[in-house]
Amino acid sequence: PDVGAAISEALACGTHFGASHQGELRWAQKIQALVPSAEKVRFTSSGTEATLLALRLARTATGRTKIMRVRTHFHGWHDHMASGQNSHFDGSSAIGLVPGIAESTVLVDPEDLEAVRDGLAGGDVAAAILEPTGSSTGMVPTSPAFLEGLREATAENGTALIFDEVVTGFRVSPGGAQGHYGIRPDLTAFAKIVSGGVPGGALAGRADFFERLDFDITREKGIEKVGHQGTYNANPVAAAAGLAALTKLEATGACARANAMGDRIRAGLNDAIRAAGVPWAAYGTFSVFHIFTNPAGREDVSPGTFDPFACGYEELRGNAPGAAHKLRLAMNVNGVDLTGWPGGTISATHGEAEIDATVAAFARSLDMLKADGEL
Template identity: 50%
Template sequence: MASEDYSLLDMYENAFPNSRKLYQKASTLFPNGVTHDGRYLQPYPIYVERAKGSKKWDVDGREYIDYWSGHGALLLGHGREEVVKAVTEQVALGTHLGACHRKEVEWAELVIDMVPSAEKVRFTSSGTEATLMAIRLSRTFTGKNKLLKFAGHFHGWHDQVILGANPPYETPPPGIIKEVVDTTVIRPPNDIEAVEKTLQTDNDIAGVIIEPTGGGFGTIPTGGEFLKQLREVTSRYSVILIFDEVISGFRVAPGGAQEYYNVTPDLTTLAKILAGGLPGGAVAGRNDIMELLENRKDPEWKSNKKMPHPGTFNANP
């Protein structure tokens, strides 16, 4: 082969032959051969064999510095000794107790001690589940139907929040029903005038959700001044303010962006770092909102207020 014909594609395939073999198998098993949209690469993704600290090694023996850090979940890096020890000890005691346990109490105490908005906590299995719960709580508490979110901000992949997450922001993804589209209001990031005008003219907004450090891992940055304005406006119109701190929680400060900017939301969603690099999420917030998850004997409460929330892996030890 002449040197001028030796393309980048040839170099890639020569460098990662074992990844290519795995991808050929994976393509017969998964759509696009992957299990996450972000892992779809052309001509094929690199397959990782192991990781330790800040490094990863692929199936062809190549070493990398890992700037991705488990989608932001691995604040302590890969294979941190204390984390491995704790997980190993718990596996010996049980991987799924199917009951209340001491660890969930200790975990919740830490969240409440650290996160300013956390008066009560409810654990979930992921950040997507956490935002789903927070939005439903805001609708239940206010008796209103609509959610206001910001273009380019990601809050998971359930129907209401995947709208406006990716450009073109005004075009809903396939499979989202019209009623969901009609109850989701998308506004430009950092535009407090657009938010206030919406709340002035639409009395059916239950909640506003935002990534407090900005969308796209901060590539669409949001500052403290806008958060303060957003807190003031939502309070004035009795709209629930939700900080999605799945990424920023325990990272920007021990108590998240809300501690750093000194702006306290009504509800906070958490995941990633929360579970030490393992699957897990939570909603934390005001007691008068979180109490909607409580069981009570009052029939009217059960019919009109109690928000159901099961979940096989909630607070998994």
């Protein structure tokens, strides 16, 4: 209700002023209060735009051209992110790109710090970017040790570290994944929660990276300014929704409640898997859950022993033939809609009753799949 009321009030005043406004400043100040690394904030209209701006500023600040990315991690649909997320894992160019873009991208496997160090050794990588809890909301997880090693390696090589917290920002904790892990990136991209569920995004980070956007600083130093226009960047409606949502998150403990329900649903799903005698497992972190359907037919998979870090990204992203689709259909029949990967995200409005109902629906769905000969 608070976010809806803020949107309604902002709409009554206008959707675009053609200038900066007080709501934009308050929104940025709230982000700075919550996010450890947010010395400066620049607003965009989407997460894709935020990561695009991050790369532009990183290349400008370092004078380098290459970008390091982790295979399967998603950072929007712009040209620099077109290969290595869902296809072209060999680094070849996706369709529609001009020559040279894919060649300027260094792809590394998840959790491969040796490949990170090798890729940075040439001193030509402007930035390394990743989703701090892993790709697809942690389906292919990232360990704290990898984050720490990546922060160390990028700092040693003068490479900017960019956290894409479009998903994790203000979900993992009020300060995002970086607040939880205590790891400070140079730049952070935000969207989704940051704008209270309406279109919007932001880039935050070290002040020196933002100097090239500043009219006064670039004029005083006699350096070229980076252009960054956007009609609806920081528009009054997004600013009002974002400020209201972040204020609510900070004041109510919503992240902690959602994370607790994440623990509860993963435990309940694994109990149901164990009771059904199915070689699957539920896993995940914080307020997210994933269901591993064992596409390779591993005999050693069980809820008590499953370790996603022991699997490659191809296996984690795969599914036993037909399993994900039929599981989702069965869950729909039983009154619950899962995300198709399969899995889901928990919000602060999900309480014990909703979690327990989901687990019960999952148990019934496993029985249906067994009766259908799928398990």
